[in-house]
Amino acid sequence: MTDKNSNTNYYSRPGNNRDPINNDRPDTADEIKEQTEAQKVKSESAVADLDGGDLKINPKTDRNKLMEVKNLHIAYNTDRGKLHAVNGVDFSIYNNETTAVIGESGCGKTTLCLALLKLTEKNARYLSGEIIYQGDEQEKNILKLDEGELRKLRWSDISLVFQASQSVFNPVIKIKEHFIDTVRAHQRGLSAKKILKRARNLLEQMQLDADRVLSSYAHELSGGMKQRTLIALSFILEPKIVIFDEPTTALDVLTQRKILDLLKTIKEKNDFSLIIITHDLAISAELADNVATMYAGKIVEYGPVESIYYQPRHPYSYGLIKAVPKIVAGEGEEGLTSITGKPPDLIEIQEQCSFAPRCDFASSKCYNTIPSLNNIAEGHQVACFNYQEVPSIKDGSHVQNSD
Numbered sequence: 001m002t003d004k005n006s007n008t009n010y011y012s013r014p015g016n017n018r019d020p021i022n023n024d025r026p027d028t029a030d031e032i033k034e035q036t037e038a039q040k041v042k043s044e045s046a047v048a049d050l051d052g053g054d055l056k057i058n059p060k061t062d063r064n065k066l067m068e069v070k071n072l073h074i075a076y077n078t079d080r081g082k083l084h085a086v087n088g089v090d091f092s093i094y095n096n097e098t099t100a101v102i103g104e105s106g107c108g109k110t111t112l113c114l115a116l117l118k119l120t121e122k123n124a125r126y127l128s129g130e131i132i133y134q135g136d137e138q139e140k141n142i143l144k145l146d147e148g149e150l151r152k153l154r155w156s157d158i159s160l161v162f163q164a165s166q167s168v169f170n171p172v173i174k175i176k177e178h179f180i181d182t183v184r185a186h187q188r189g190l191s192a193k194k195i196l197k198r199a200r201n202l203l204e205q206m207q208l209d210a211d212r213v214l215s216s217y218a219h220e221l222s223g224g225m226k227q228r229t230l231i232a233l234s235f236i237l238e239p240k241i242v243i244f245d246e247p248t249t250a251l252d253v254l255t256q257r258k259i260l261d262l263l264k265t266i267k268e269k270n271d272f273s274l275i276i277i278t279h280d281l282a283i284s285a286e287l288a289d290n291v292a293t294m295y296a297g298k299i300v301e302y303g304p305v306e307s308i309y310y311q312p313r314h315p316y317s318y319g320l321i322k323a324v325p326k327i328v329a330g331e332g333e334e335g336l337t338s339i340t341g342k343p344p345d346l347i348e349i350q351e352q353c354s355f356a357p358r359c360d361f362a363s364s365k366c367y368n369t370i371p372s373l374n375n376i377a378e379g380h381q382v383a384c385f386n387y388q389e390v391p392s393i394k395d396g397s398h399v400q401n402s403d
Ligand SMILES: Nc1ncnc2c1ncn2[C@@H]1O[C@H](COP(=O)(O)OP(=O)(O)OP(=O)(O)O)[C@@H](O)[C@H]1O
Pocket: 016, 017, 018, 019, 076, 077, 078, 083, 085, 103, 104, 105, 106, 107, 108, 109, 110, 111, 112, 121, 123, 346
């Protein structure tokens, strides 16, 4: 999709052919160790709160809701019929918090994030639901806005960065023109000098040589530089919500690490809400305040990052975490397991828990009733009838499968 007010085409994205979860994770011992070390620092506070296997989370009480997604259903029209990519999603984005969305390839993460800006492909149908955005003015239902109203919000209130920025810069204009165009599409009359001053500042925060980057064409920059430039650009209008859909997947592990560290620094220095989609659970553990686990078009668990990673209550979250080496565990404490089977075909209408065929905790009810997302603790929701049976990750009893 092209921002009609500018020469740029930031919202176009590459083919959707990403690997299943975990395929992007580092594969050398040193890389895994580096991630694990970083994670341990983040996790110390949660470990300190462990008491007899039960995690005491002190939920935030002063949260301000910035966006609320209510009962969202999105289907793609396909030759095979309606593909239900988002299948009844309810969740909220809070001021200045980071939410990581995790889940296997094809579970609907990108579709959900595109919907937040109504940027889904033409064959997408919004079957029901609302996306309420609490901007500075009165609240708006994003799904009811026309193109002109949406253009005002995109980039200035909500910005979106996809992986592989290589394809999103206009090759015939210099990077500085991208910054100027983007700002002027929203704030006419602002001088180029002022715009470039802010651009320089952001590029420097991303540890780039700002003057060199601004006077370059995109093809003169490396993949990592382009991605950092796009991240800087996504902040140029100080949006309230920034959405990163696998922002570093196409890059090598060291560049990924560098970019994520820079992102953390930017997050510490600026107020905005971040939604990050990543297949790398270690990255989400480091960055996120909250984690939303998606499965077959639904959010099946949502909660504070420490709850989800130490005491997941959905068998699928549990399986994802157990499939990552030592995401939260000490040396030698955890075994590595994988989730057998595959997700359902989203064309088929489910009349059972869609995870049931793969679930070690399934009971007869799971095969004839769809579980809804319920509060089980302050800020923690799960869609599972048997959530109390899911062991905590700290509990060694889950290391071996019982079968
Ligand atoms: N334009 C489209 N037309 C038809 N089906 C689509 C379209 N875009 C996505 N899908 C399908 O919708 C489902 C959800 O896709 P989506 O891209 O949202 O998943 P995802 O969780 O982001 O996956 P990945 O981790 O691979 O990026 C998948 O089954 C996908 O094949």
